[in-house]
Amino acid sequence: MVEEIETPLLREARERAAQLRAQADAILARATQAARAEDTRRKILLGSLVMHDLRREGDDEEMLRSYLERRLPAFLTRDSDRALVERLPRPGDEPGAAKKRGRPRKEAPPENAHVAAAAGERGAA
Structure with missing residues (x-):
């Protein structure tokens, strides 16, 4: 077995190699x-x-929609991804519209609903 010799020059070269790595x-x-x-x-x-094109009307857009409806179900593997593209946009859809699939949207309570409810309770007492 050969004993490894440690010299300042060898140590410096190893440090430089480590820095370069x-x-x-x-x-x-x-x-x-x-x-x-x-x-x-x-x-x-x-x-x-x-x-953008899915929201437009025309033969090209309909071909694109048809292609995606045919290909996406096999391409997507996660249920959450399938839910996102369950219904592709149609002409006239708003770009940022949040549409729930099969469930009505929950109405947000009025901003001061808690104040009105408290006032109603006082008036009933």
């Missing part, structure tokens, strides 16, 4: 993060275009 790891992490951000942005832009 750390720098390479940091560069790779930044590049990976940037690529993921670009991919996410690309998906958002494509999704925005698709949503």
Whole structure:
């Protein structure tokens, strides 16, 4: 067995190699993060275009809607994802409209409902 010799020059070279590995790891992490951000942005832009076109009328838009209705059920694997795209937007739908599937929307109580309820209780006593 050969005994390893530790010299100042060898120690310095190992430290420098460790620094270079750390720098390479940091560069790779930044590049990976940037690529993921670009991919996410690309998906958002494509999704925005698709949503925009689904709200329009026309043969192309109907072909797109038909394609998505045919392909999405097999593509999506999670129930929560399927629920999000259960009903694709139709022409005339508002872009930001929150529509509940099969359940009526719950009405929010008036802003001062607690004050009115307290006043009603005092008047009844």
